[in-house]
Amino acid sequence: MNDNSMTINSYQAALAEGRASPLDWWHFCAAQIEKCEPEVRAWEALAVAAPELDADLADKPLFGVPVGIKDIIETVDFPTGWGTGGYLQTSSSLVDASLVTLLQKQGALVMGKTVSTELAFFTPGKTRNPHDPSRTPGGSSSGSAAAVAAGMVPLAFGTQTAGSMIRPASYCGVFGFKPTFDTLSAAGVKSFSPSLDTLGWFARNIEDICTTFSALTRAPNIAPWEDLVGVRVGIHSLPNALPADDDVVQALATAQARLQNAGAELVQLPLDERYEALVEHQKVVMAYEAAQTLASEYSLLSDRMSLKLVELIEEGKAIDYLQYREAMLAADSLRQALTAVFDTKADVILAASATGEAPEGLESTGDSIYCRAWTLLGVPCINLPFSTGKTGMPVGVQLIADRWQDQRLLEIVSTLISRGVVA
Numbered sequence: 001m002n003d004n005s006m007t008i009n010s011y012q013a014a015l016a017e018g019r020a021s022p023l024d025w026w027h028f029c030a031a032q033i034e035k036c037e038p039e040v041r042a043w044e045a046l047a048v049a050a051p052e053l054d055a056d057l058a059d060k061p062l063f064g065v066p067v068g069i070k071d072i073i074e075t076v077d078f079p080t081g082w083g084t085g086g087y088l089q090t091s092s093s094l095v096d097a098s099l100v101t102l103l104q105k106q107g108a109l110v111m112g113k114t115v116s117t118e119l120a121f122f123t124p125g126k127t128r129n130p131h132d133p134s135r136t137p138g139g140s141s142s143g144s145a146a147a148v149a150a151g152m153v154p155l156a157f158g159t160q161t162a163g164s165m166i167r168p169a170s171y172c173g174v175f176g177f178k179p180t181f182d183t184l185s186a187a188g189v190k191s192f193s194p195s196l197d198t199l200g201w202f203a204r205n206i207e208d209i210c211t212t213f214s215a216l217t218r219a220p221n222i223a224p225w226e227d228l229v230g231v232r233v234g235i236h237s238l239p240n241a242l243p244a245d246d247d248v249v250q251a252l253a254t255a256q257a258r259l260q261n262a263g264a265e266l267v268q269l270p271l272d273e274r275y276e277a278l279v280e281h282q283k284v285v286m287a288y289e290a291a292q293t294l295a296s297e298y299s300l301l302s303d304r305m306s307l308k309l310v311e312l313i314e315e316g317k318a319i320d321y322l323q324y325r326e327a328m329l330a331a332d333s334l335r336q337a338l339t340a341v342f343d344t345k346a347d348v349i350l351a352a353s354a355t356g357e358a359p360e361g362l363e364s365t366g367d368s369i370y371c372r373a374w375t376l377l378g379v380p381c382i383n384l385p386f387s388t389g390k391t392g393m394p395v396g397v398q399l400i401a402d403r404w405q406d407q408r409l410l411e412i413v414s415t416l417i418s419r420g421v422v423a
Contacts, residue, residue, distance in 0.1 A: 004151040022064040036150040042143040045078040046112035061215040063107030068114040068156030072190040083116035087304040097188025114143030123306035135358040138168030139365030145172040148202040163368025165200040169383035171358035173394030181378030193289040224418035227263040234269030234346030238373035245356035247389035278373035281327035288324040291316025342402040349400040357393035380406040
């Protein structure tokens, strides 16, 4: 192996035909890490040696595939620091998170733990954007997005509570997939807001996103269609009234043209003011639940926490049950209303992933404003990395489907790729 064009399926074919050995990808990634890590700084912990392979897993779809695991996901073989820079850390866990076990049972090889922001909130870690080290990679799944973008692993896992998968995928120019809420068990994943926290993954190509989805969920293999004729694409970002950056406007226009070229029908989607309120409802839910899930850490370690995190927890402690209930009931109502929109007006929705290119500087991970509503609704979202902004940095857009329509969403994106519509 001497490039990053390999896909999971092509690697399995090479193994089956004797053109590759089971640890070839591991060694390729180890070399890429040695080359790129000093500048990108995507990792908190790395394996010290190649693992022993289980020959009984040779027929599994992820056999020999190196993966990165966000540092809020517990592992037996690596310490977990939850992005806290050491003020909260365990040398190892008694058991792996469910996700890690499922990956290993599918033959995947864990390269190590990727950098997270502090407790998966907004305070940045050490990671830099591989396209421009002076810029943020986004967060909170900073290391996972950057590691994939830099070619250090083909696959890495993160979580999204506000915009922590889609935004870094946009900033780093990779595919980032957040499935329907609760598709994968969060057992062994540090909780921040249990009603929002969703496991997802990054890859450099859609084929690997799809292969991983099928491997972890036992869904049928995903194949592209002939075209997108008959597919209705609703156009609507939330919040809709936010003045959009020129780079985002151009990225959305490019996406619309490419979707139309593939046969899709574009529909200007009217979503009333109730949907606009979802952004604020998400903030209420996240703060209220974070104040509960992090109560012990706050009680013991608030003097070592970042000011941003302390402020959020204190904000959550000030939110009463009636405010929280109002936000949760609004989300429940709009999930049903959105299903009716998908049934009658659109098959998927095209929306902004982020407010523009990755911001300069490393003091912030950017704004998650365009992701909050969709996360609260629990719908599947995927970042499409095919546009660049005025300085040449990646600018993504996201496609969104109704809950439990993940397979259909991935089929639509796979069709775009197979027709050469998305690079």
